Structure formats: structure tokens, C-alpha cells
Amino acid sequence: MTAAHGGAGRPRGRLRIRAIRGGKWFRERGKKGISLLPHLFTLTNLAAGFYSIVMSAQQNFQAAALLVGISLLADGLDGRVARLVRADGEFGKELDSLADVVAFGAAPALLAYQVGLHRLGPYGLAVAALFPICGALRLARFNLIHTSGFFLGLPITAAGSLLAALIYRYGEAGLGESPLLPAVMAALAFLMISTIPYPDFKKVRRGPARLAEWVVPACLALWSLVRDPQSIVVVPLVTYALLGPYLLVLRKAGESVARLRAASER
Secondary structure (H helix, E strand, O other): OHHHHHHHHHHHHHHHHHHHHHHHHHHHHHHHHHHOHHHHHHHHHHHHHHHHHHHHHOOOHHHHHHHHHHHHHHHHHHHHHHHHOOOOOHHHHHHHHHHHHHHHHHHHHHHHHHHOHHHHOHHHHHHHHHHHHHHHHHHHHHHHOOOOOEEEOOOHHHHHHHHHHHHHHHHHHOHHHOOHHHHHHHHHHHHHHOOOEEEOOOOOOOOHHHHHHOHHHHHHHHHHHHHOHHHHHOHHHHHHHHHHHHHHHHHHHHHHHHHHHHHHHO
């Protein structure tokens, strides 16, 4: 009886050890699986950018612009999911930059080239190439220079999404044949590599002074939407692109006024 009881106890002990090891194994694999979730959103961003390039090559410009919008949605989710599951790291940051070059640099540039820049010959090709080049420089600087509460230069996500949104909304109205298209692309390329600070709304400081600075842009955006409700895909991005230079001018003016007051009080 004792031997039988002892014999029955030993397998039970071994099964318990295996169950504990198995539970740890599943927990570790589960954590690793969850940590991959942000990368799936980043790869969705990359895949949508690639499909946008394919759609542009097939002259399906509306679909190409919409796919850039899908990339924007996926790009906005990957960072939030990474912070939620505590899986943000250097690998994810580098992968995100590589995806952004394709989705918000190469894809919108090719879309613009196919829509109208090809009519300008080598000049149109140069403008199209300038856009992803400046976007890549912007991303390289972003990975090296760490800021808090603002971005240094217009983010490539905003620039590429704005270009795609303009083509989506006004492409059939003749934007591709207008000199406005290369001018907008050149301006966006400059804003990306500039040192103009753009607010990071995830870390923006709140206060009466900051809210007062945004009253004019908000009113202009609402006025534009009232006049043309279909421009809702464009107005927020245009407002953000202009917000950096607008806030910079306000702060420079405020600093000049403060210096004049200080000089008059001496």
C-alpha cells in the first residue's frame, strides 16, 4: 500500500512541475506575442504605403490616396499600442521610420508625380524626388534629436498625408495640372527639414496662453469647413502644417515686444 501510494504520488508531483513550467512558458510566449502587436500596426502602415504605390502605378489615384490615409491610421495606433503594452523600444522606432519613408514619403511623391508632375519632365521628377529625400532627412534627425512637447520640423506623417489628401479632394478638379502642386510639395519638403517647432499634441502644455494662440487657426479651420464641408479631409492637415510657422511668428513677436519693454524701462 505504501509503495503504491508513493508510486501514485511521484507522477502527481512530476505533473505539477510540468504544469508550472508550462504556465511559465505560455506566460512568456504571451508577453512576447503581445509585444509584437505594435509591430503589426507598423507593418500595416508599410504594406498600405506599398499598395498605394501600386495603385498610383495603375492610375487609381483615389485608392492610392486612401491607402496613405490607412497608413496614417496604422501609424497613429502603433505608438499608442506600444505604450499600452509597454513594448516601445529602439527596434520599433527604427521600423516605424522605415515604414514612414515608404508610406508618407515615396507613396505620396509617386502619387503626385503620376497625377501631374510628370508633365514637367525632369523638373517634376526632381520635385517628386525632393519630397521623400527631405522626409528621410527629417526622420533621421528625429531619431537622433529628442524633444519633449514639440517636433522639430513638420512630421513626415503630416506632410505625406496632407499631399495625399489634397490630391484626393482636388485631383479631379485639376490640381495635377496646376503649378500649385509642385509649389505645395516644395513648401512641405522645406517645412520637414526646417527647425520650426510643431506641437506634439500628446505632450502639449495646457494653459490660457497656449489656448489663446490656437483661437485664430481654429476659427479659420471652422470657417473653411462651413464653406466646404467636403474639405474635412484636408483642413485639419493644412491647419497643422501652418500652425508651426504661425506659432513661431507669434512667439518671435512676443519676444520682440518683451525686449522693447525691457529697453524702455532702463
